[in-house]
Amino acid sequence: MVKKLDLDLKVLDGLEEPVVKQARRWMGRARRMADDATHSARTALRxxxxxxxxxxxxxxxxxxxxxxxxxxxxxxxxxxxxxxxxxxxxxxxxxxxxxxxxxxxxxxxxxxxxxxxxxxxxxxxxxxxxxxxxxxxxxxxxxxxxxxxxxxxxxxxxxxxxLVDRTMLDPDLTYVTWSQQILDRLSPYSELEEWIAFQDYLTSLDWNSSAGVEEAAREAHRRYKALLFACRDKVGLRFLQPGRFLCPGPRGELPMHWFAPTLVTEVPDRPTADSLYRTMERRFDAYVRNVRDFFERYFGRIDRQIVLVDVLAALSExxxxxxxxxxxxxxxxxxxxxxxxxxxxxxxxxxxxxxxxxxxxxxxxxxxxxxxxxxxxxxxxxxxxxxxxxxxxxxxxxxxxxxxxxxxxxxxxxxxxxxxxxxxxxxxxxxxxxxxxxxxxxxxxxxxxxxxxxxxxxxxxxxxxxxxxxxxxxxxxxxxxxxxxx
Ligand SMILES: Nc1nc2c(ncn2[C@@H]2O[C@H](COP(=O)(O)OP(=O)(O)OP(=O)(O)O)[C@@H](O)[C@H]2O)c(=O)[nH]1
Ligand SMILES: [Mg+2]
Structure with a gap:
């Protein structure tokens, strides 16, 4: 393979200067790729x-x-x-x-x-x-x-x-069913001021409306996030979703994060694409897709999983x-x-x-x-x-x-x-x-x-x-x- 490329480079002599340069660059790259492939094939065997x-x-x-x-x-x-x-x-x-x-x-x-x-x-x-x-x-x-x-x-x-976002990949989970799970899971902490602030805001929203959607979505998200932090830092909970609301990662908060659980228990009748309900649902779906990409990328080809559990912290708190x-x-x-x-x-x-x-x-x-x-x-x-x-x-x-x-x-x-x-x-x-x-x-x-x-x-x-x-x-x-x- 490499010998053949050497011959081809000689054939290029005499052509227009820029064309030759470009061709030499391609040939060089092809040669390196060939070398890499040979190296990979050899090492793969060992x-x-x-x-x-x-x-x-x-x-x-x-x-x-x-x-x-x-x-x-x-x-x-x-x-x-x-x-x-x-x-x-x-x-x-x-x-x-x-x-x-x-x-x-x-x-x-x-x-x-x-x-x-x-x-x-x-x-x-x-x-x-x-x-x-x-x-x-x-x-x-x-x-x-x-x-x-x-x-x-x-x-x-x-x-x-x-880690807890893993359970959001359940194919039967929808924005509505996820919201119900979350609100049930957090309902024992209804005395937290953050819970009250979040609930008050949710009940004031019109989910079918398409007016002021961005402000409403961001405010609901902000209040929900405050509740998650309170549950983590005041109560000691760990099963808190979405995990990236607590720890967004190096890209920080993204627009797809601007959602929160809904009080809606059934999908509203024909909501328009720009309604608050659809906007939140779209972001929830985008978040789940991102979670799937993350687990597929880092844990998709895992051979062995070591799962660490702090049994004593759970028993003491x-x-x-x-x-x-x-x-x-x-x-x-x-x-x-x-x-x-x-x-x-x-x-x-x-x-x-x-x-x-x-x-x-x-x-x-x-x-x-x-x-x-x-x-x-x-x-x-x-x-x-x-x-x-x-x-x-x-x-x-x-x-x-x-x-x-x-x-x-x-x-x-x-x-x-x-x-x-x-x-x-x-x-x-x-x-x-x-x-x-x-x-x-x-x-x-x-x-x-x-x-x-x-x-x-x-x-x-x-x-x-x-x-x-x-x-x-x-x-x-x-x-x-x-x-x-x-
Ligand atoms: N005594 C003792 N404490 C430990 C040991 N391992 C961890 N800890 C304590 O537990 C804390 C958390 O440990 P980390 O290894 O940072 O936990 P982590 O799972 O990486 O935590 P996150 O990054 O928040 O997900 C440490 O700051 C220590 O106080 C251990 O083997 N012995
Ligand atoms: Mg750590």
């Missing part, structure tokens, strides 16, 4: 690709999980014993080298794991900010065995607020937050069910294998971790047995991606000790009972029943990360998703 989605509601621990995953894989490759599950399963030293590269399409922001690690290593108040955009990296793992090809592991981080988190996790889990509606709807070859993980397991003494996993099963599928039967996950896990505590005891019962971000001093902490079922009303009214989890200071980290990041149980999850590929 390379395997694995896309891992790390998902979870906001503040579930995704950013820390990914950073710890990368830093511990790097340290393991350098010979540190950071992933004992690999050693236990005969894969000690299975990865000879690791390269960390941008996602091959090169148009996705680079996940700033080094910067996050540096901040964590710097001490107090070092936890990352909420994530506001998608970011990813490609981990190129070079296995020791010459029989296995290079393994490209692409991982993505994104704002947890966007009271019945309302528990039910909200459980509903969100339930609905998201259903989208991972083999043969679920999402798998059939999108052009995905198959629904990825999911691993459900309870995060921040360093708030518990080792003796209590089993109860945490049982509660994870309750939240995901009503019980551990049902979670396994419905094949949501093969092995539910509990992980502290960054282990900030040590096991201790409090009043003779298992607890943990850590440095508290608020006080800067040592705190002895016992989470208390972790129910093995959906908590009863007595659970919520018990002494000390509802509290905000104290924030732990990150442990002292080695700034060069030679020894990785201390964790509890991360190695088991990584072995579940990578072990059979090495």
């Amino acid at each position: 390379e395997k690709h694995l896309r891992i989605g790390v998902t979870g509601l906001s503040q579930a621990g995704k950013t820390i999980f990914m950073t710890s995953m990368i830093k511990n894989l790097e340290a393991y490759v350098r010979g540190a014993d950071t992933l004992p599950a690999f050693t236990r399963n005969g894969k000690s030293g299975a990865i000879q080298r690791i390269e960390i590269k941008p996602i091959p399409s090169e148009d996705i922001p680079y996940f700033p794991y080094d910067e996050i690690h540096r901040r964590l290593a710097s001490g107090r108040e070092a936890w990352p900010e909420r994530t506001t955009d998608v970011a990813g990296v490609n981990l190129v793992l070079h296995p020791k065995s010459s029989l296995s090809g290079r393994l490209n592991v692409e991982i993505f981080d994104y704002p947890g607020e966007w 009271g019945k309302v937050v528990y039910n909200d988190t459980r509903d969100a996790v339930n609905e998201i889990a259903a989208t991972f069910e083999p043969q679920g509606w999402l798998g059939r709807l999108l052009s995905w070859s198959s629904v990825p294998k999911a691993t459900f993980v309870a995060t921040k397991a360093d708030y518990l003494h080792q003796d209590e971790i089993g109860n945490m996993v049982v509660q994870l099963g309750v939240m995901v599928a009503g019980g551990l047995d049902s979670m396994l039967e419905r094949r949501f996950t093969e092995k539910p896990r509990a992980v502290a991606a960054l282990w900030c505590s040590r096991d201790d005891s409090l009043d003779g019962r298992p607890g943990v000790a850590f440095r508290n971000v608020r006080t800067g001093g040592q705190t002895l902490f016992r989470f208390g009972q972790i129910p093995g079922e959906v908590p009863s009303d007595e659970f919520w009214t018990r002494d000390g029943g509802i509290f905000t989890m104290p924030r732990m200071e990150p442990p002292r980290l080695d700034p060069d990360s030679e020894s990785g990041m201390p964790h509890r149980g991360l190695d088991a999850v990584l072995f579940d998703v990578l072990g059979d590929q090495l």
